[in-house]
Amino acid sequence: DVKVTQSSRYLVKRTGEKVFLECVQDMDHENMFWYRQDPGLGLRLIYFSYDVKMKEKGDIPEGYSVSREKKERFSLILESASTNQTSMYLCASTPAGGLRNTIYFGEGSWLTVV
Amino acid sequence: GDSVTQMEGPVTLSEEAFLTINCTYTATGYPSLFWYVQYPGEGLQLLLKATKADDKGSNKGFEATYRKETTSFHLEKGSVQVSDSAVYFCALSTDYGNNRLAFGKGNQVVVIP
Numbered sequence: 001d002v003k004v005t006q007s008s009r010y011l012v013k014r015t016g017e018k019v020f021l022e023c024v025q026d027m028d029h030e031n032m033f034w035y036r037q038d039p040g041l042g043l044r045l046i047y048f049s050y051d052v053k054m055k056e057k058g059d060i061p062e063g064y065s066v067s068r069e070k071k072e073r074f075s076l077i078l079e080s081a082s083t084n085q086t087s088m089y090l091c092a093s094t095p096a097g098g099l100r101n102t103i104y105f106g107e108g109s110w111l112t113v114v
Numbered sequence: 115g116d117s118v119t120q121m122e123g124p125v126t127l128s129e130e131a132f133l134t135i136n137c138t139y140t141a142t143g144y145p146s147l148f149w150y151v152q153y154p155g156e157g158l159q160l161l162l163k164a165t166k167a168d169d170k171g172s173n174k175g176f177e178a179t180y181r182k183e184t185t186s187f188h189l190e191k192g193s194v195q196v197s198d199s200a201v202y203f204c205a206l207s208t209d210y211g212n213n214r215l216a217f218g219k220g221n222q223v224v225v226i227p
Contacts, residue, residue, distance in 0.1 A: 004157075006157075033214075033215075035217075040219060041219060042203065042217045042218055042219035042220050043158075043203065043215075043217040043220075044217075045214065045215075048214065058214075090157055090158065092158075102148075102160050102163065103148075103160070103215055104160075105150075105157040105158040105159070106157050107155075107156055107157040108156070108157045
């Protein structure tokens with residue numbers, strides 16, 4: 001089975017802190033994604049990466065950056081956390097090549113910024 | 115741009131009732147369509163998918179048919195169980211090659227015994 005692992009399930013951080021959310025997938029997928037999920041807003045794409053060291057902005061990249069130094073790992077970085085970044089963050093991955101591939105999600109990281 | 119619209123509001127129903135969750139989409143070209151389910155405290159899991167018009171996806175008693183003429187992909191289940199209580203998201207693939215997904219806002223389904 002494909003496994004997407006998010007290292008932290010629950011985090012509490014202070015305003016202004018730098019926050020790292022880590023995601024690892026074990027199926028050699030080319031594409032990886034970070035979404036945030038908020039009540040009433042559904043899932044919104046923050047960033048995605050289709051190869052090592054490659055990244056593209058999603059719909060809401062402001063206040064975030066990402067790093068993909070190795071194929072299996074995709075990190076989301078909040079340079080200076082703010083309370084409006086309190087949310088659930090979901091990592092996902094999929095192989096390259098076409099619309100029909102299933103996207104696999106991690107279990108999510110609940111981030112609270114106080 | 116490409117988008118997905120789900121019916122508003124949570125859905126509450128009794129065990130063994132019929133469930134329908136409406137989903138319509140706007141897209142250029144011919145997207146693939148998906149339903150994902152999120153059980154409490156968990157990430158999203160693929161429930162079913164359809165990759166071309168008139169395809170029917172099915173899994174765990176759930177079904178959805180890709181209707182190009184009405185741009186819809188409604189989710190149905192004939193007899194729900196308490197264990198079906200979850201949030202359901204409709205989604206479509208919007209980008210060739212990179213598999214970007216556009217999601218609807220999700221519907222909370224609560225099944226009462």
